Amino acid sequence: MPSGSPTRSWRRRSRCRADRRARPPTPTSATSCPARASWSSSSADPTHGKGADLSTDNRRPVAILGGNRIPFARQNGPYARASNQDMLTAALDGLAGRFSLQGERLGEVAAGAVLKHSRDFNLTREAVLGSPLAAETPAYDVGQACGTGLEAAILVGNKIALGQVDAGVAGGVDTTSDAPxxxxxxxxxxxxxxxxxxxxxxxxxxxxxxxxxxxxxxxxRNMEPRTGLSMGEHQAISAKRWGISRAAQDEWAVASHQKLAAAYDAGFFDDLLTPYLGLERDQNLRSDSSVEKLAKLKPVFGEGPEATMTAANSTPLSDGASTVLLSSEAWAAEHSLPVLAHLVDAEVAAVDFVHGDDGLLSAPIYAVPRLLERNGLGLQDFDFYEVHEAFASQVLMTLKAWSDPAFCSERLGRDEPLGEIDPQKINVNGSSLASGHPFAATGGRIVATLAKLLAMRGEGRGLISICAAGGQGVTAIVERKKA
Known part of the structure; x- marks a missing residue:
């Protein structure tokens, strides 16, 4: 049994929880979204321009063509006076330039922001009107806390799969410097x-x-309305409960910075990012970060000698925007754009962190097993894992839960744990601890990064896991099949 395993607490309500979660999810379930059935990446594209046969076998594959984001900045940094609309428009500008979308009428643009002024009531549409895209491109706002960017991709992907649109953009933006x-x-x-x-x-x-x-x-104030606690305060409770050590968190954070720095040096982000307001790299990146330096920092979340979460092993408040271009295979071919990968399936889960004993950021722990079961996959059947690093302790807690026999049995209703993941496959180019985390923009960053990783590899499969405020988790599978 892993050290710090909260086994006893799982057994108080194990029978009803295990029974409930062992049953296949239904379309009316409040805790998942199984209606988002798999989008096969190997079927033909017979419905282009003709509407769609809505049967599962005729759903069109959802192609990821690439993305664009602006470098992420720390709060009150270079983007201190930039609005959500300014940054999202800049990300769209770069995307349009990269994929020759000037004057192009797309099926839709779906994006959102977590922190919005009243002036942002039609944020995404205003950003489209200020971009090189055709003014006839519809747009709407999406909101699912830190999962907003990925949820936007899921929504656009669903419409592509059903033949309702041929191409669209998903994105997200947030500013903590210009907070309402x-x-x-x-x-x-x-x-x-x-x-x-x-x-x-x-x-x-x-x-x-x-x-x-x-x-x-x-x-x-960044807090959960129903508890009055910030996300960091919630996660500090979970980190203590799961026995996540300070040393492990600091090591994870340092590795994130080192991997992101190496990716920049290798030119990985050259076609995923456009400079903005003088910034060419993510401002939070510290290539000289070390465990020794991080060990000197005082905890900012938690209380007493058991507090382990610092400013360095937690994501900083950030500003930025990201976008991803999705389409049908036929649209990509018509525009001579190579397909990097396919968005295959997605699952969203929620937990009762207010009255129950699940942690605020534990929903991905439940979403991923459902996603795997629906696709006939095991946790180890992936070449890359993109796990949003809201806090180092959240990632470590998630990995620990999936390998904990008692938790997997009594909370997930499984006979065996999902098992461990090769750490060399997780966030191979760094993640939020190093890049920063403009809440709604993280999903777009991750989708574009993973699609490029798979394209460079030539084939493979990737898993995305994003925790979000309100006790939610958004997860997805991205795949590239061998040509």
Whole structure:
């Protein structure tokens, strides 16, 4: 049994949980999305321009043609005065230039942001109107916390698979530097009452209720509304519960920086990224990071001597945007664009972190087994694993859960654990700890990175796992078959 295994806590409700989770998911399940059935990457493309036969056998393969993002910046860095719209438009500009999409009418653009001003009510459409894409390209906003970018790709992919669109862009953007600042609730009520009044006397009466202390704005805070805890505070509880050591977290963080630095030096990101506002690489990258340096940092999450999470083994607040171009195979051929890989299947899960005993960021632990079962795969049947590094402890917790016999039996309803993963196949070019994590932009970064890795390899399969606020997890399979 692994050290720090929380076996006993799993057994309190093991019977009902195991029974419930052992049953195949249904389309009405609130904890998964099995309606997102597999998109076969080997079928023909008979429905181009003709609508679609919606039977499973006739779903079109979803091609990933590539992506573009701007370098990610730390909060209050080079993008301090850039808005969500500015950054998403910049990412679309680079994508259009890379794939000759100037004036092209695409089926749709789906993107989103976690932190949005009221002016961002039609964010993605406004970004499209400011980009080289044809103004006739429809666009809409998507929101699923840190899973937004990947969820956008799933939505576009579904429409391509069903023949509803031939090509589309998925993306995401976030700025923590230009975060929305709310007015005091008391002031808001006074202003609303002022707006409701029709007479001067009524307006004066409404203003008379205003007090000096009510003018102070609310300070932005990154927390879960139902618990009052930040994501880091939630994960600190999980890290302690799973016995994730400080040393293991620091080692993981250092490796992420080293791998990302090596990928930049090798030119891997040359066709995945366009400079923006003077930044050519992710600002958070520290190529000289070391375990010795990280060991000197004080914990920022958790309490007492058991606190292990620092600013270095947690993702920093970041600004940035990413986009991915998806299409049918026929559309790619018509535009002379090579297919890097295919988006094969996806699964989204959620956990009750408020009333239950699952951690806030544990949903991918449940989503991946469902995804594997539906596709007849084992956890080891992949060449690359892209696991979003919200915190080093979250990645380590996830890996530990999948190899824990008691957890897999009593929570996942499995006779055997999913097993271990070769660490050399995980985040081979670094991930969020090194690049930064503009919440909604991470999914696009990961999809484009994985598709290129598979294209360079010539064939193979990759697994994506992204944890998200609200106790959610978004996962997907990307594949490239041998030509």
């Amino acid at each position: 600042i709310e007015v005091n609730e008391d002031l808001r009520q006074v202003l609303l009452e002022l707006n409701r009044q029709k007479t001067s006397a009524g307006r004066l009466k409404a203003l008379a209720g205003l007090r000096p202390g009510q003018i102070v704005p609310l300070i932005p």
